[in-house]
Amino acid sequence: MSLKLGQKTTVEALTVELVEPTLLKLGGTLSTPTAQAEFRKLLLDLHANVVSARAQLFSVDVRELEFVNSSAIRAFVDWISRASHAGYKLAFTTNPAITWHRLSFSVLKSLAADTVELIEDRSPRVESGKPA
Amino acid sequence: MNREGAGDERTLRIARRYDAVDDARRFAEKAVSSCTPECREAVRLAVCELGENLIKYAEQNDATEAGTIGVSIDGPVVRVRAVNRVSSPSDAERVAEIVTQISRSGDGVRELYRARLIQLFQNPTLPRAQLGLLRMVFEGGFRLSCTFHAPELQILAERACGHHA
Numbered sequence: 001m002s003l004k005l006g007q008k009t010t011v012e013a014l015t016v017e018l019v020e021p022t023l024l025k026l027g028g029t030l031s032t033p034t035a036q037a038e039f040r041k042l043l044l045d046l047h048a049n050v051v052s053a054r055a056q057l058f059s060v061d062v063r064e065l066e067f068v069n070s071s072a073i074r075a076f077v078d079w080i081s082r083a084s085h086a087g088y089k090l091a092f093t094t095n096p097a098i099t100w101h102r103l104s105f106s107v108l109k110s111l112a113a114d115t116v117e118l119i120e121d122r123s124p125r126v127e128s129g130k131p132a
Numbered sequence: 133m134n135r136e137g138a139g140d141e142r143t144l145r146i147a148r149r150y151d152a153v154d155d156a157r158r159f160a161e162k163a164v165s166s167c168t169p170e171c172r173e174a175v176r177l178a179v180c181e182l183g184e185n186l187i188k189y190a191e192q193n194d195a196t197e198a199g200t201i202g203v204s205i206d207g208p209v210v211r212v213r214a215v216n217r218v219s220s221p222s223d224a225e226r227v228a229e230i231v232t233q234i235s236r237s238g239d240g241v242r243e244l245y246r247a248r249l250i251q252l253f254q255n256p257t258l259p260r261a262q263l264g265l266l267r268m269v270f271e272g273g274f275r276l277s278c279t280f281h282a283p284e285l286q287i288l289a290e291r292a293c294g295h296h297a
Contacts, residue, residue: 031157031180033150067173069153069180070263077252099173103271107246111253 003042011038015064022055027064036071043079051086058088063095063121076108084115091117141204141213146186148198156183156201163203164210168294174272175203175210178289181264182214189216189223210293212274217283224280230262231278231287234269245270 003009008017014035015027024046030039050058083090092108094101109116144159146152160179164172179201186199199216218224237244245266252258265287268274274289 029157031153067176067180069184070261070267073249073263073267074252074261077249078256081253081256099170100177100267100271103242104267107242107249110246111249 003045011035014039016042019061020059021053022050022057023059023061025061025064027066029067030065030072031067031069036069036075039072040075040078043075047079047082047086050083050088056088057091058083059091059093061093062101063093066098068100073104073108077111080108080112080115084112089115089117091119093119093121096120096122141202141211143200143202145200146183146198148187148196150187152187152198153180153183156180159201160203160212164205164293166295167205167210171210171291171294174268174274174291175212177272178212178268178274179203181268182212182287182289185264186214186216189218205293208292209290212289214287216285218280218285221280221282224282224285227285227287228278228280230265231276234265235276237269241266241270 003016003018005018005021008015010016010028012032012035013029015025017025019025030036046058080090092105094105096102105118109118142159142163144156146156156179157176160175161172164175167175183201186201195217199214202211202213202215204211204213218227234241234244245263248263248266252261265276268289269276272289272291274291277288277290279286279288
């Protein structure tokens with residue numbers, strides 16, 4: 001999966017869009033080995049780009065990412081570890097109405113509090129994952 | 133095999149191929165379609181994690197099936213049951229130990245989950261994430277139990293079930 005700025009890409013039920021050079025938007029579900037492999041590769045590429053650009057902050061909007069399996073949680077752990085070593089911050093915008101966002105992202109933040117920033121979007125939604 | 137409480141269980145045979153997790157997810161969504169979004173989310177998590185474990189760790193033999201996943205709603209309780217054949221009693225014992233550790237953690241499951249994430253954070257080369265059962269309890273609110281009657285291993289996950297009015 002190669003990302004072009006502003007172009008939405010789909011891998012099975014996972015949608016990915018690099019909205020800005022330092023803003024990634026994720027949506028849908030991530031549960032199959034194919035999507036997992038693409039997702040891990042995508043995160044490695046993004047990390048390399050962030051380091052190369054010497055960006056201090058990279059934002060990830062996961063509000064529309066409804067479901068992930070444990071392999072994706074591990075991919076987030078690995079990304080946080082790499083960001084922590086490289087010295088840039090990851091800011092996740094989450095939807096607290098989704099249980100795994102509410103519970104797992106707070107634990108992910110506790111792994112590296114100086115690296116991870118959480119922004120909980122509590123705005124009302126007209127349907128799952130879509131802002132009102 | 134203890135099938136107590138199986139009731140009107142819907143069962144899916146999990147094929148030994150990776151996209152079978154998607155079959156399991158669709159099966160789960162149908163089985164609990166009348167439940168609240170929170171309950172559906174929890175069951176989807178359980179079925180996907182247990183299904184993936186079946187495919188990864190089921191006994192290596194010529195069978196085309198990795199095991200079965202069952203979902204039942206019994207009044208205020210929803211149950212997800214995974215059954216598979218294991219190669220050796222030691223494999224089953226290892227799973228039983230993990231289930232026991234998680235079950236005994238009670239309200240401390242968040243700390244157990246966090247401890248595992250710290251291990252992964254500090255050791256990126258660890259071969260297995262082993263987060264599935266932890267997430268089922270921490271995020272899904274399930275209680276876990278495990279029984280082994282050679283060669284069949286059963287993991288049972290139960291939680292309160294909310295129904296739509």
